[in-house]
Amino acid sequence: MTFQQFAYHNVIRNSRVYAAFFMASIFSVMVFFVYSMLMFHPNIEDQFLRDIAFGGMLIAEIILIIFTLFFLFYSMSAFLQARSKEFGLLLNLGMEKTQLNRLIFLETMIIGAISITVGIFWGFAFSKFFFMVIRELFLLDNLPLYLSWKPFALTIVVFLTLFIIISISSVVFIRKNEIVQLLKGYWKHNGQVEYIRWKAILGIVLLFTAYSLVLISLIQINVFLTFIIILLATIGTYFFFSDSILFLISQIRKRKNLYWHPFRLLAFAEGSIKVRENARMFFVVTIVSTLAFLSVGVVTSFTSFTSQYRELNPVSIFYSSEWDNPFEEAHIMQLSHELQRENLSYELIKFQVKKQTSSSSQEVVNLIKESEFNSLAIPLKTPLIDLEQGEAILVPSTQEDFRTLSQQEEQTVLEESSVPIQIVGQYKHFVFPSLGIKNRTIIINDEDYRLVTEPLFGYGLKESTSTFYAFHVPEWLRTKDVGVDLDKIMINTMGTSNINPNPFYFVNPGLNYSIIRATFSLLLFTGLLVAAVLLLAAGSFVYFKLYTDLERDKKQYDVLRRMGVTDQELVKIVNRQLIPQFFLPWGLAMVHSTFSFIFLQAVWVDLAAVSIAMEMLLVLIAFTVIQVSYFYLIRWRYIAHIQAS
Amino acid sequence: MTKVYEGKVAHLAINQLSLEVEKGEFIAVMGPSGSGKTTLLNIISTIDIPTSGDILINGTNPLHLAKNDLSLFRRRQLGFVFQDFNLLPALTVEENMVLPLTLDGQPVELMKEKVREIAEHLDLTAILEKRPSEISGGQAQRTAIGRALIHEPAIILADEPTGNLDSKAAKDVLEILTRVNQVSQTTIIMVTHDPIAASYCDRVLFIKDGEFFNEIYKDDRRQTFFQRILNVLSLLGGNVNDLSTIRLS
Numbered sequence A: 001m002t003f004q005q006f007a008y009h010n011v012i013r014n015s016r017v018y019a020a021f022f023m024a025s026i027f028s029v030m031v032f033f034v035y036s037m038l039m040f041h042p043n044i045e046d047q048f049l050r051d052i053a054f055g056g057m058l059i060a061e062i063i064l065i066i067f068t069l070f071f072l073f074y075s076m077s078a079f080l081q082a083r084s085k086e087f088g089l090l091l092n093l094g095m096e097k098t099q100l101n102r103l104i105f106l107e108t109m110i111i112g113a114i115s116i117t118v119g120i121f122w123g124f125a126f127s128k129f130f131f132m133v134i135r136e137l138f139l140l141d142n143l144p145l146y147l148s149w150k151p152f153a154l155t156i157v158v159f160l161t162l163f164i165i166i167s168i169s170s171v172v173f174i175r176k177n178e179i180v181q182l183l184k185g186y187w188k189h190n191g192q193v194e195y196i197r198w199k200a201i202l203g204i205v206l207l208f209t210a211y212s213l214v215l216i217s218l219i220q221i222n223v224f225l226t227f228i229i230i231l232l233a234t235i236g237t238y239f240f241f242s243d244s245i246l247f248l249i250s251q252i253r254k255r256k257n258l259y260w261h262p263f264r265l266l267a268f269a270e271g272s273i274k275v276r277e278n279a280r281m282f283f284v285v286t287i288v289s290t291l292a293f294l295s296v297g298v299v300t301s302f303t304s305f306t307s308q309y310r311e312l313n314p315v316s317i318f319y320s321s322e323w324d325n326p327f328e329e330a331h332i333m334q335l336s337h338e339l340q341r342e343n344l345s346y347e348l349i350k351f352q353v354k355k356q357t358s359s360s361s362q363e364v365v366n367l368i369k370e371s372e373f374n375s376l377a378i379p380l381k382t383p384l385i386d387l388e389q390g391e392a393i394l395v396p397s398t399q400e401d402f403r404t405l406s407q408q409e410e411q412t413v414l415e416e417s418s419v420p421i422q423i424v425g426q427y428k429h430f431v432f433p434s435l436g437i438k439n440r441t442i443i444i445n446d447e448d449y450r451l452v453t454e455p456l457f458g459y460g461l462k463e464s465t466s467t468f469y470a471f472h473v474p475e476w477l478r479t480k481d482v483g484v485d486l487d488k489i490m491i492n493t494m495g496t497s498n499i500n501p502n503p504f505y506f507v508n509p510g511l512n513y514s515i516i517r518a519t520f521s522l523l524l525f526t527g528l529l530v531a532a533v534l535l536l537a538a539g540s541f542v543y544f545k546l547y548t549d550l551e552r553d554k555k556q557y558d559v560l561r562r563m564g565v566t567d568q569e570l571v572k573i574v575n576r577q578l579i580p581q582f583f584l585p586w587g588l589a590m591v592h593s594t595f596s597f598i599f600l601q602a603v604w605v606d607l608a609a610v611s612i613a614m615e616m617l618l619v620l621i622a623f624t625v626i627q628v629s630y631f632y633l634i635r636w637r638y639i640a641h642i643q644a645s
Numbered sequence B: 001m002t003k004v005y006e007g008k009v010a011h012l013a014i015n016q017l018s019l020e021v022e023k024g025e026f027i028a029v030m031g032p033s034g035s036g037k038t039t040l041l042n043i044i045s046t047i048d049i050p051t052s053g054d055i056l057i058n059g060t061n062p063l064h065l066a067k068n069d070l071s072l073f074r075r076r077q078l079g080f081v082f083q084d085f086n087l088l089p090a091l092t093v094e095e096n097m098v099l100p101l102t103l104d105g106q107p108v109e110l111m112k113e114k115v116r117e118i119a120e121h122l123d124l125t126a127i128l129e130k131r132p133s134e135i136s137g138g139q140a141q142r143t144a145i146g147r148a149l150i151h152e153p154a155i156i157l158a159d160e161p162t163g164n165l166d167s168k169a170a171k172d173v174l175e176i177l178t179r180v181n182q183v184s185q186t187t188i189i190m191v192t193h194d195p196i197a198a199s200y201c202d203r204v205l206f207i208k209d210g211e212f213f214n215e216i217y218k219d220d221r222r223q224t225f226f227q228r229i230l231n232v233l234s235l236l237g238g239n240v241n242d243l244s245t246i247r248l249s
Helices: A003-013 A015-039 A047-082 A084-092 A097-138 A149-175 A179-184 A197-217 A223-253 A264-312 A328-341 A370-380 A399-404 A446-451 A476-481 A484-494 A509-548 A550-562 A567-608 A613-644 B037-044 B067-077 B093-103 B108-122 B137-149 B167-184 B222-236
Strands: A317-322 A347-358 A363-369 A391-395 A410-414 A419-426 A440-444 A465-472 A504-507 B003-005 B011-014 B026-030 B078-081 B155-159 B187-191 B203-208 B211-217
Touching (some): A003 A015, A003 A097, A015 A047, A015 A149, A015 A509, A047 A084, A047 A149, A097 A149, A097 A509, A197 A223, A197 A567, A223 A264, A223 A567, A264 A509, A264 B093, A328 A504, A347 A410, A363 A370, A370 A440, A370 A446, A370 A465, A419 A440, A476 A509, A550 A613, A567 B067, B026 B037, B026 B167, B026 B222, B037 B155, B067 B078, B093 B108, B108 B137, B137 B155, B167 B187, B203 B222
Parallel strands (some): A391 A419, B026 B187
Antiparallel strands (some): A391 A440, B203 B211
């Protein structure tokens, strides 16, 4: 047996212990590889998609690398701790420290090599599938599988570097210990449960403060406060696991009437030991799970937003033209041609808009003829308007209008033409995009419209008009290739400002929607995969800790069985010991996420009046289902192991 | 009874051994390593099943009991003392002792009463709140005896109870076992290597290669009983690990 073979056997024959760890790191390599396949894809021609694909993947890759580094480091040091007895024995038998270091280095690199190879293999095997998903999300025509050295090289270089960093740092970790300490084993199960009272109380206080601050900040959202909340919650979580739980358990243990119960006695006593030994792991799992829940939650909340998008932008293509617009006819011709080119049926409604000053607000208002408006309302399937002479209806163009515009009737006069009108209410749907219409828009009776003959004060008759064109396209999602150059003009001249220097305004919600949809879908896709990696890693921590404690637990259950514990009772005892380990971090992560979602909801309401409660509930339920199935899977294996003895 | 361990090479652990233990008897089983002592104890403990033959404990044949009833039988009729104590590290001394009662769902008041009584009896009152890691081997073994006694079992099965103890602690433990045996008429079956430990018993059964070898009864003096045990052990040959030449003073 050569030295290399020894290292190899150590890994392969311990593969059961390493199983979950292998799975998590293989999955992480796989996800990383799929991302890099996308990043380097040569067939994404659309520059914009290229940019978001590249940018999105890059960020996801960086998050993945940082997390994997952390995860690998934590797992490796836990592995080495668990094997410290073995290392002590090897040193005792005369192995040199340098040899031991080489052994650990070799083992880590073997694990790394296997993870990278298998991960890339699975990643490549699944990339066609992922490309299909991406193609659907981006509405691309095709996204073929391709072969290039780049994604392979990137994945191999990145993960090889990671594993080298890890193996060197774990060698440092072992070096610090003396043989005697190693032989004794890193974890001494002396049963002592120590906690520091003030830390225990501080943990609970911090968590409550963080939660209360969330509720307070709902009234007034404050970015600075958010950071404080995150900080408080993180520290609070740490103390909660390191001290608070032990404190709570010890309070229960003092009450024998509660505590001396067939299953509680063991559950609480064992529970406090497990919590003490695994406090840091619980903390990590809680934070990681919270992040996973949140990333999925945030991303799914975008879907709510996109579903409301159509409601906010009912007109498929909108073009408004000022009197001095020289391109009006050319643009409309072009749009019609492009719609025909795409084989899209459409209906074009033209609005001749007159401008007058309203006496009540002393502002310029747009006037639209009732009949013209109704000819748009028919295809949009929004309510028709029936106005008597002298009546008018306001058309809201922003969320704010809905809230602020008075519902009450308002008497005003169109000053230049001296036409008195009574505003009888507001239209209950959005119709025109707010940026395109500049002024407040009012629908008036055709007869009143005819009576408006005078120009705005200080302007000519021609200057007091503008024209709106509304294209109604039933298949509005397919208009993403219509008016692309006009859209570019709008983006280049307006940027993100609200000031439009052009004599016209153009908006194609179908095009914007496809961009928003692509961006959010990409976020969802990356978010889900990263969350899956995080969850797998969290699961692997729990699995590994259970496995390293298995020998000790086996012995205990053996004693219990001799003492006459039936199999059913054994399962009950196992449940009471496993459930806290699985559901304590998970439960706290759930509470954290719930409060974060409440906060997110408040932010969303401010931004777009979107309710994300349904999506959040689904996300939390989905994660609960995953966690419960994982629990049953592990419990099944665990019970099989302890009963095998 | 006979016990054969199946496997690639079938191993005859116990060969047609017959043993009768009177109620209230304190009996030691001795024999070289691999003679089948532990197998015998495991079969009496009902956690192992003989290939042929029967066991009767207090008129019950545990082999005929269903699995759950068997567990209940162990819980109520048997008490165990192990070489390495097997106390649960998470529990205090007191909690370790009441464990069999809590598993049985007994009222807390009763448990408190019993544990007080037994702790006094075993001189553990001062360390009730300590953890197994904080007490000496002798104290740990006394705790284990307390755990084995608290539910007043019919039989106590002790597997090398003094194997991990120094001679002073071993003497304490053996005296306690003797007292328990005499005062509450609890039957004790003890497997041991140690002739001194065996000399505390009423009867010593020697087995070799799974078969009955010899049996001696205690006479008036422990000194001569000890000497006779040594004589049998030297006859027994094999590799009796602890065949010591010490004399009892």
